[in-house]
Amino acid sequence: MTVYVIIAIVVFLLAVAGFVFLRKPRTPELPPSERPKPLAPPAAPPAPSAQPPKAPAVEAKPEALPRAELPAPPPPAPVEPAAPVAPPAPAVPERRRDVAAVRRGLAKARSEQGLFGRLAQLFGGRKELDPAIVDEIEEVLLTSDVGVQTTQRILDRIRDSLSKNELGSTEAVWAALRSEAKRILGIGGGRIALTAKPTVVLMVGVNGVGKTTTIGKLATKFHGDGKRVLLAAGDTFRAAAVQQLEVWGKRVGCDVVRGAEGADPAAVIFEAVKKATDDQVDIVLADTAGRLQTKAPLMDELKKIARTMQKAMDGAPHETLLVLDATNGQNAISQAKMFKEAIPLTGIVLTKLDGTAKGGVILAICDELQIPVRYVGLGERAEDLRDFDADEFVEALLGQPDNGVVAA
Numbered sequence: 139m140t141v142y143v144i145i146a147i148v149v150f151l152l153a154v155a156g157f158v159f160l161r162k163p164r165t166p167e168l169p170p171s172e173r174p175k176p177l178a179p180p181a182a183p184p185a186p187s188a189q190p191p192k193a194p195a196v197e198a199k200p201e202a203l204p205r206a207e208l209p210a211p212p213p214p215a216p217v218e219p220a221a222p223v224a225p226p227a228p229a230v231p232e233r234r235r236d237v238a239a240v241r242r243g244l245a246k247a248r249s250e251q252g253l254f255g256r257l258a259q260l261f262g263g264r265k266e267l268d269p270a271i272v273d274e275i276e277e278v279l280l281t282s283d284v285g286v287q288t289t290q291r292i293l294d295r296i297r298d299s300l301s302k303n304e305l306g307s308t309e310a311v312w313a314a315l316r317s318e319a320k321r322i323l324g325i326g327g328g329r330i331a332l333t334a335k336p337t338v339v340l341m342v343g344v345n346g347v348g349k350t351t352t353i354g355k356l357a358t359k360f361h362g363d364g365k366r367v368l369l370a371a372g373d374t375f376r377a378a379a380v381q382q383l384e385v386w387g388k389r390v391g392c393d394v395v396r397g398a399e400g401a402d403p404a405a406v407i408f409e410a411v412k413k414a415t416d417d418q419v420d421i422v423l424a425d426t427a428g429r430l431q432t433k434a435p436l437m438d439e440l441k442k443i444a445r446t447m448q449k450a451m452d453g454a455p456h457e458t459l460l461v462l463d464a465t466n467g468q469n470a471i472s473q474a475k476m477f478k479e480a481i482p483l484t485g486i487v488l489t490k491l492d493g494t495a496k497g498g499v500i501l502a503i504c505d506e507l508q509i510p511v512r513y514v515g516l517g518e519r520a521e522d523l524r525d526f527d528a529d530e531f532v533e534a535l536l537g538q539p540d541n542g543v544v545a546a
Contacts, residue, residue, distance in 0.1 A: 235527060240534035243516025243524075247497035247535060253282040254536060257315070261308040271311070272297055283467040285502030292318045316536050322501050323528035327485065327510030330356075330421075330457050336368070336414040338422045338447060338454040340407075342440060342481070343461035344473055345428030348489040348515065350379050352461050353423045354386030355523040356513075361390045365420040370410035371396040372403040372443065373427040383425055393417075403427065403439070404446035411450035424455070437480040444481055457484045459512060464491045464499055471502050478507060489515035492522075497535060 241248065248254040256278045264271070272293055279289040296314055299305045305314055330339060339356075343349045350373070357367045369387050371394055373379035380396050387394035395410035397403075407424045414422045426443060429436040447454040460483050462470040470488075477483060486509050488500055500511060511526040 235530045237530055237534045237537065240516065240524065240530055241537075243492045243514075243522065244497060244535055246492065246495040249495060252495035253278065253497050256282075257536075261311065264308060267300070267305060267308070267311065269297070269300060272300070275315075279498060281496075282498035283496040283502065284498035285468070285471065285506060288322065288502045288505040291505065292322075312536065312538070316532050319501060319532045319536060320528055322505045323511070323531065325504055325508060325510050327512055327526045327528070329359075329525040330459075330485075330512060332365070332420060334451075334453060334456055336411070336419045336422050336451075337456045338411055338414075338424065338451060339457040339459060340424050340426065340444065340447065340455040341459055341461060341487075342426055342477060343428065347428075347461045347463040347466075349428065349461045350382050350386075350425055352487050352489060352513070352515065352523065353383065353425055354390070355515075355520045356423055357386060357390045357392055358520040359523065360421055361392060366418070367392040368410060368414045368417070368419045368422045369394045370407045370422060370424040372407045372425045374399060374401045374403050374406060375427045379425065379427075404443045407443055408446050408450045411447060411454060415451060437476070440481060457512075458482060459485045459487050460509070461487045461489060462499075462503070464488050464497070464515075465494045467494075467496060467499055468502075470499055471506065474503055474507050474509065478509065483509050485510055485512035487511075487513045487515070487523075492516045500531075 246252055250256070250259070257275070260271070260274050260278065275296070276289055276293055279292065280286065284292075292315070295318060296305070296311070299314055305311050330337065341349050341353055353369065357369060360367050367390065369383050369392060371380045371383045374397055377399055384394050384396070393413075395406060395413060397406040403426060410422055410424065413419075424447070426440065429440060444455060444458070458481055460474060460477050462473060464470065466473070474483075474486070486503055488503075488511055491497060491500075491514050500514075503509060504511060513523050514526050514531070516522045516524060
């Protein structure tokens, strides 16, 4: 009984203690003036948009390969040393026209007995032109080595202009003649172009036209332009020609390839081309023996030389120049026709123009054969071998003097 009483007392004490500790204390009520104002209701959330908001873009990162699978970087390419730059070739000054110098060389052709002088006398005392003047012009042209075919072509054009009343004065006739001459001579020509290294030039012609001397003058011109020149003494049948070429070589300062007297000309020129190739020469000037255009065996020998040059260097000869003597007149045209049939000609060198009063053969050669003139010889000096310029030549031959007087 006592035990139950004790248990009841303990339970009662525990209940009292729990009531005391767990009871919520009451907050004293504040007067109305001190009570806090009620907060404003929160703003309504914005209406949802028709489209769902886009998620922020996340930059895609490439998936890293395993370290073992990464390719090895390529080895750096070897750097080749830069090739040495060759020094620039010396500039060749452009040749200026010098009508006065050419006119001095054509003094005989412009004299009273020459082509220009006779035409000047023909037109001098005329106040009016008539068709009969064409016949008189024809006589002057034919006796000045212009040639029958070329003369007829020139006169046909003049007759046509007269019939159309396009030539009403002597000045107009002079202008028509100059225009025809420029048309005929303006088929090209002028100095040799160095199209290969070396550029191989074959010089051909009959005896006595000045072939070897022309080679020496050409060597002087090209050496003066800063080019390396090699001479080939292909005229092995004439000892004087070889000696003359060696004199030019010493004067100019260039090598001369020669063979024994009577040696095969083709073999000598073959060795010269090979030497020029090895020595980096700019131009080879090959002399040949004078050949009569009527002798077939000699012309066949010339063809052999050309074939041999082709074997020595592909494309050689790059130029084949026929040297003609202007004082030979119509015979020079015959020579040109025969040489052209034997080998391809690329140009004409017309020498000794200062020694003839006719001067018309240059028109016939260009018109009938369509071979351009490269150089004209107007004297003995090296500088008297001039690059041919059609306008300069025609003005020097047929142009009026500086004082305006037509008569020469």
